[in-house]
Amino acid sequence: MTKARLPAWWFDNAPVPLIARAVSSVYGDVTRLRRGLYSRHLLRQHRVPVPVVVVGNIAVGGTGKTPLTIAIVERLRDAGWTPGVASRGHGRREERTPRWVERNTSPDEGGDEPVLIAMRTGAKVRVDRDRVAAARALAQAGCDIVVCDDGLQHYRLARDVEIDVADGRRGRGNGQLLPAGPLREPIERAMRCDFRVVNVGAGGDGEGIAGFGEWPMQLVPGDAHPLVGGRPRPLASFAGQRVHAVAGIGNPDRFFAMLRDRGIAVVPHAFSDHHVYVAADFEFGSKLPVLMTEKDAVKCRALADADFHSVPVRAELPEAFWIALLDRLPPRTQDTTA
Structure with a gap:
């Protein structure tokens, strides 16, 4: 699984390595x-x-x-x-x-x-x-x-x-x-x-x-759309449930926070931006609904089953x-x- 990792010193006030400072200059x-x-x-x-x-x-x-x-x-x-x-x-x-x-x-x-x-x-x-x-x-x-x-x-x-x-x-x-x-x-x-x-x-x-x-x-998030077809369901219908949340975007934590703010119990799975998914990426060990960003969903339809949903957002x-x-x-x- 390719996790999304950013250097700790970028956003967490950690010391910046000297080599990074030199290259930055x-x-x-x-x-x-x-x-x-x-x-x-x-x-x-x-x-x-x-x-x-x-x-x-x-x-x-x-x-x-x-x-x-x-x-x-x-x-x-x-x-x-x-x-x-x-x-x-x-x-x-x-x-x-x-x-x-x-x-x-x-x-x-x-x-x-x-x-x-x-x-x-x-x-x-x-x-x-x-x-x-x-x-x-x-x-x-x-x-x-x-x-x-x-x-x-x-x-x-x-x-x-x-x-x-x-x-x-x-x-x-x-x-x-x-x-x-x-x-x-x-x-x-x-x-x-x-x-x-x-x-x-x-x-x-x-x-x-x-x-x-x-x-x-x-x-603003919209309804959750099944990746394999079927009717969308309100995102609120997942409130109180545990879900696998998948995000291969520049800031996965924002997607996870959006779901948590709506009362959804998130099991987070963060991948690197533009990650190319394979079936093994979804071997989570527990059978729960899967919610993912639209950007990830366009790459995952061939790997999805009825539990997979995309969550669109509107600016x-x-x-x-x-x-x-x-x-x-x-x-x-x-x-x-x-």
Whole structure:
């Protein structure tokens, strides 16, 4: 079983090893040099013929980027846009090969998050290590706006809106750069984003707090859906029961806490992000219902039985956030193939 483990010094105030500090210093120099080359236009940013909204984070680990991406796609569509999603597609078998991702694409070919986005939204999804190429392909396919999932550090792609997503409970850890801390870039980088969204918990459970200038996001769970077919059942129907809870995401503890907050007795099983499941992973030694995230469920249908359920979540933000986001976008145009 591949467990999800993060260095103790990232979030638990443990001493940072000297080697980690040394590597972090070099990493910081490299990231500063790279940002400087782009800001001085010595490295070129490429603009595509449609607006680009980038959703990302400066800290390693799950913050809720995928649910927010799904919510943004749905809101843009409601506002009359035709959004497409660009993603690298982490964890797919051939990461060097660009491809379109559809509802029925296997996760090993499209990546778990892109497949989930395609299933939930029905939008065009393009996976490519080169986000510029992915955005261009989406524009040529008729999308009049591109949402880039997890692309904050991909500076080659020029963007109209940047959204940083942070975890309200873990915050940004010890505030240090990799590997001394969980940060891909300094905290000041998040301050320069157009929007800073904070995942404050599941349905207002009070896990985290959004500060001044930050927008609170709640991930509200829906009904539990059987992986092998059948009617969904209310998540509340598991209250008072013991369940095996499975999460192979950036922050498994958040999923477990969400279930516990609803009175469910959780036997936790944390796996690494983008874990590739095999049957042996579910040899738990006791026959209990299995609840897992949607991201895990897209990879586990062939391994599931009637006891397996996925728990979808919906990102909810203040209406003022959506008004501000739409107001930040340029006017819509009809021709996206130029």
